[in-house]
Every structure is written in C-alpha cells, then in structure tokens.
Amino acid sequence: EPEVTQTPSHQVTQMGQEVILRCVPISNHLYFYWYRQILGQKVEFLVSFYNNEISEKSEIFDDQFSVERPDGSNFTLKIRSTKLEDSAMYFCASSETTGRFGYTFGSGTRLTVV
Amino acid sequence: DQQVKQNSPSLSVQEGRISILNCDYTNSMFDYFLWYKKYPAEGPTFLISISSIKDKNEDGRFTVFLNKSAKHLSLHIVPSQPGDSAVYFCAATLNNAGNMLTFGGGTRLMVKP
Numbered sequence: 487e488p489e490v491t492q493t494p495s496h497q498v499t500q501m502g503q504e505v506i507l508r509c510v511p512i513s514n515h516l517y518f519y520w521y522r523q524i525l526g527q528k529v530e531f532l533v534s535f536y537n538n539e540i541s542e543k544s545e546i547f548d549d550q551f552s553v554e555r556p557d558g559s560n561f562t563l564k565i566r567s568t569k570l571e572d573s574a575m576y577f578c579a580s581s582e583t584t585g586r587f588g589y590t591f592g593s594g595t596r597l598t599v600v
Numbered sequence: 601d602q603q604v605k606q607n608s609p610s611l612s613v614q615e616g617r618i619s620i621l622n623c624d625y626t627n628s629m630f631d632y633f634l635w636y637k638k639y640p641a642e643g644p645t646f647l648i649s650i651s652s653i654k655d656k657n658e659d660g661r662f663t664v665f666l667n668k669s670a671k672h673l674s675l676h677i678v679p680s681q682p683g684d685s686a687v688y689f690c691a692a693t694l695n696n697a698g699n700m701l702t703f704g705g706g707t708r709l710m711v712k713p
Binding site: 490517519521527528529530531534536541542544577579581587588589590591592593594 | 634636641642643644645646649689691699700701702703704705706
C-alpha cells in the first residue's frame with residue numbers, strides 16, 4: 487500500500503536554529519498538508535498546499551514557517567528560528583482529492599527544541 | 601477554540617463487545633466528518649467518514665452515526681477486537697475549506713482480551 491514517508495523520525499535542535507522536515511507524499515496525490523501535535527494536545531492543522539502554492543494556512547503557520555515542493559517528489563516544512571514551543575510531532579499528509587475523503591498521513595517527525 | 605470535542609479521554613471494552621466513541625462539535629457549518637485511528641509512533645489512519653446530509657455510514661465493523669440537531673457523532677465498532685486498541689480522533693471539515701481538518705482531542709480505546 488502506498489505510504490507517505492517522513493524523515494527524520496526524530497530531530498533535536500537548538501533553540502533559534504533552522505530545521506527542515508522532509509516528506510515524500512504518495513506519488514499521484516495532488517494535495518499536501520502539514521499538521522502538528524504538541525504532546526498531550528490535539529492534532530492541529532498548519533498548512534495545505536496544492537498546485538505549487540499554499541491553499542490554506544492556520545494562525546500557527548506564521549512567518550517562521552514555510553513550505554516548499556522543491557522537486558516532483560519532496561514536500562518540506564521549514565521552521566526558520568525554532569522556539570521551545572515548536573517541540574511537537576509534525577505529520578505530513580497527502581490526498582488525491584480534497585481532504586474530506588481522507589488523507590494518508592506519514593508516521594511523523596518528532597521535533598525537540600532544546 | 602474547541603470546535604470539535606471528544607469528552608472521553610479513554611474507554612475500556614471487552615473483546616467481542618461494542619465500542620462506542622463519541623464526538624461533539626459546535627460549528628454548524630461543518631459538512632463532513634471523519635474518524636481516524638492512531639497507533640503509537642504512527643500517523644493517523646483514515647477509518648470512515650460521513651457527509652452531513654446522511655445520518656449513518658457503515659463499513660464492515662465500523663459504523664458512524666451523525667445527529668445534526670445535537671451536533672453529535674459517534675463511531676461504533678462491533679465486535680471490538682484487541683487490535684482495535686488505539687487512539688481514535690474525530691475530525692470535521694467545512695464546505696468552503698475542503699482541505700483543512702479540525703480534530704478532536706482523541707479517545708484512547710483499550711480492548712481487553
């Protein structure tokens with residue numbers, strides 16, 4: 487069964503450093519997403535991406551965050567200057583059509599900011 | 601902002617019995633609802649969904665019921681199996697924001713053999 491692949495599975499970074507979280511969505515999917523889950527809290531929407539541009543973003547997705555699809559297969563989330571509160575599990579997801587029919591999520595990257 | 605709420609953080613059920621997971625929402629503009637299952641160290645896995653124009657959708661052992669007047673939905677698992685032990689999230693989406701899911705806080709289901 488096709489999978490969404492995320493790397494690395496765990497990233498530890500110093501506060502103020504830039505991090506890039508990487509995702510390989512399912513190849514025939516057209517919509518791409520990032521969500522995050524802070525420990526003990528809800529899964530929260532960050533951003534959706536379609537046709538090489540952001541289609542929706544949440545209040546969390548401020549100027550510190552950016553997304554990119556640098557080639558035909560990768561989808562990345564960059565956090566420019568990490569803060570302690572950015573520590574969370576970050577999930578990438580993709581869907582063939584709109585999300586109401588269900589995304590496929592990756593296994594997540596656990597980001598720890600120290 | 602608690603537009604989607606799952607009031608039971610955990611549920612324990614005996615194998616073979618019915619599991620009923622509940623979810624409430626406040627935004628009447630939500631028009632599609634989904635359930636996801638999550639195992640530790642994995643991403644959420646889509647289970648089943650329901651449109652707001654329906655009141656029931658069934659897929660094998662999983663049935664989702666929607667009560668729009670009460671702004672309530674539930675997921676029934678019959679019969680429950682130990683492999684169903686996981687965290688279950690309900691989620692909702694708006695018609696004009698078809699890609700963004702708003703998740704509930706999750707319910708941890710434990711199915712005892």
